[in-house]
Amino acid sequence: MRRLHHIVLSPYARKVRLALAEKRVEVELIEETPWTRELPFLRLNPAATVPVFVDDPGHGGAVVADSAAICEYLEETRPEPPLLAGDARQRAEIRRLVAWFDDKMMREVTANLVEERVMKKVRGGGHPDSGRIRAGSRNLVTHLEYIGWLADQRRWLAGDAISLADFAAAAHLSCLDYIDYVRWEAAPAAAKDWYQRIKSRPAFRTLLADHLPGFPPPEHYADLDF
Amino acid sequence: MRRLHHIVLSPYARKVRLALAEKRVEVELIEETPWTRELPFLRLNPAATVPVFVDDPGHGGAVVADSAAICEYLEETRPEPPLLAGDARQRAEIRRLVAWFDDKMMREVTANLVEERVMKKVRGGGHPDSGRIRAGSRNLVTHLEYIGWLADQRRWLAGDAISLADFAAAAHLSCLDYIDYVRWEAAPAAAKDWYQRIKSRPAFRTLLADHLPGFPPPEHYADLDF
Numbered sequence: 539m540r541r542l543h544h545i546v547l548s549p550y551a552r553k554v555r556l557a558l559a560e561k562r563v564e565v566e567l568i569e570e571t572p573w574t575r576e577l578p579f580l581r582l583n584p585a586a587t588v589p590v591f592v593d594d595p596g597h598g599g600a601v602v603a604d605s606a607a608i609c610e611y612l613e614e615t616r617p618e619p620p621l622l623a624g625d626a627r628q629r630a631e632i633r634r635l636v637a638w639f640d641d642k643m644m645r646e647v648t649a650n651l652v653e654e655r656v657m658k659k660v661r662g663g664g665h666p667d668s669g670r671i672r673a674g675s676r677n678l679v680t681h682l683e684y685i686g687w688l689a690d691q692r693r694w695l696a697g698d699a700i701s702l703a704d705f706a707a708a709a710h711l712s713c714l715d716y717i718d719y720v721r722w723e724a725a726p727a728a729a730k731d732w733y734q735r736i737k738s739r740p741a742f743r744t745l746l747a748d749h750l751p752g753f754p755p756p757e758h759y760a761d762l763d764f
Numbered sequence: 765m766r767r768l769h770h771i772v773l774s775p776y777a778r779k780v781r782l783a784l785a786e787k788r789v790e791v792e793l794i795e796e797t798p799w800t801r802e803l804p805f806l807r808l809n810p811a812a813t814v815p816v817f818v819d820d821p822g823h824g825g826a827v828v829a830d831s832a833a834i835c836e837y838l839e840e841t842r843p844e845p846p847l848l849a850g851d852a853r854q855r856a857e858i859r860r861l862v863a864w865f866d867d868k869m870m871r872e873v874t875a876n877l878v879e880e881r882v883m884k885k886v887r888g889g890g891h892p893d894s895g896r897i898r899a900g901s902r903n904l905v906t907h908l909e910y911i912g913w914l915a916d917q918r919r920w921l922a923g924d925a926i927s928l929a930d931f932a933a934a935a936h937l938s939c940l941d942y943i944d945y946v947r948w949e950a951a952p953a954a955a956k957d958w959y960q961r962i963k964s965r966p967a968f969r970t971l972l973a974d975h976l977p978g979f980p981p982p983e984h985y986a987d988l989d990f
Contacts, residue, residue, distance in 0.1 A: 584910075585863075585864055585867075585868055597853075598853060600852070600853040600856065602853075602856040602860070603860050604859060604860045604863040604864075604867075606832065606859060606863060607856045607859035607860045607863060608856070610836075610855065610856070610859055611852050611853075611855070611856040611859075614852040614855065615852050626826070626837050626840040626841050627823075627824060627826040627828075627837075629836065629837070629840065630826065630828040630833045630834070630836070630837040633830060633832060633833035633836055633837075634828070634829050634830045634833045637811075637830040637832060637833060638811055638830075641811075641830075642811050684810075
């Protein structure tokens with residue numbers, strides 16, 4: 539059986555879970571605690587990061603670490619439906635946006651809020667830093683505006699077709715929504731409409747059923763009509 | 765004419781310069797100061813990061829931002845010589861290692877040393893943080909060991925063929941060598957031998973001719989027999 543080693547509130551793992559579900563690749567989810575640096579996990583990925591995908595024996599049991607590498611690997615081994623569709627230029631636009639969310643939004647928003655609100659407690663690592671929480675909340679407004687601007691110009695964030703760019707953005711937003719930091723009533727209408735569309739896809743169901751012990755999501759988290 | 769917008773000591777721009785040179789794609793280099801947030805550059809890349817590649821009219825003048833997106837784009841538009849060779853699994857290993865250097869080594873080593881030693885002065889941003897410099901130097905030892913371990917097992921870092929993984933690692937090391945933070949006499953022999961091999965390639969010449977005003981490189985920087 540295929541396995542995905544993950545953490546519930548890792549946006550990188552969530553992006554891969556969405557890509558897997560969209561491509562109808564079933565996986566067993568294995569919850570990790572990479573900060574304990576246990577050898578079996580370090581042997582899978584010496585970088586000690588999630589997600590790590592372990593493919594089935596039919597694909598040689600390949601072990602793939604790093605979410606961008608996993609997504610490219612899935613696109614090469616399970617091309618349908620494509621999540622990097624189009625010519626080289628369109629694919630570059632998808633990849634640029636994935637990096638926007640996974641690097642820039644991660645650093646400016648998601649890492650601040652998820653780390654301070656949840657992961658510090660999970661790991662037992664001290665008090666939340668209110669400065670980082672304020673910065674994360676403030677930056678989230680700008681990122682929602684950018685998502686709204688993209689969704690206003692295009693059917694999906696990178697163009698006419700749904701792509702990894704949508705899944706990357708949705709992965710971050712779903713983490714932030716789980717900890718109730720998205721003020722949907724103040725978000726641009728186009729951003730909310732886009733999130734509603736992607737949240738309604740069957741692939742999203744796996745995320746909506748998530749439950750992190752001690753950190754229940756708000757009621758609207760799993761509501762498609764939020 | 766094709767253009768690459770870059771910063772001399774950006775390891776991401778250097779990785780792309782190496783890939784371009786290896787594929788014999790000539791570019792005009794344009795030095796940027798992204799921290800001044802000037803509109804013409806923000807229009808090219810709203811993330812305000814280097815590198816940004818602007819392709820020739822024959823390729824529709826495509827503007828590609830983000831170094832990983834640029835490398836994938838180059839691989840798709842100029843497949844020879846391949847820098848992501850092999851089957852899906854081997855390509856995943858190359859991409860995993862690129863992420864290792866561009867995420868992990870960047871955060872643990874390169875960002876600390878290049879930021880504190882050079883970029884703060886270039887931008888006029890205060891005194892170097894000696895704690896970050898010590899951490900960067902200490903972590904560099906571990907990364908050189910990992911490079912040595914890989915180079916001991918394999919011909920090139922990701923396998924039998926030279927790949928983007930080698931160029932990513934060499935891009936970081938060349939920045940660190942420019943500011944004279946690599947203690948080659950204490951580095952694993954296999955790491956030094958690997959760097960000597962990659963440094964001798966014609967593609968590397970462009971980096972060895974670099975000169976950042978006010979920050980001359982040490983004598984051994986351009987020496988192939990360092």
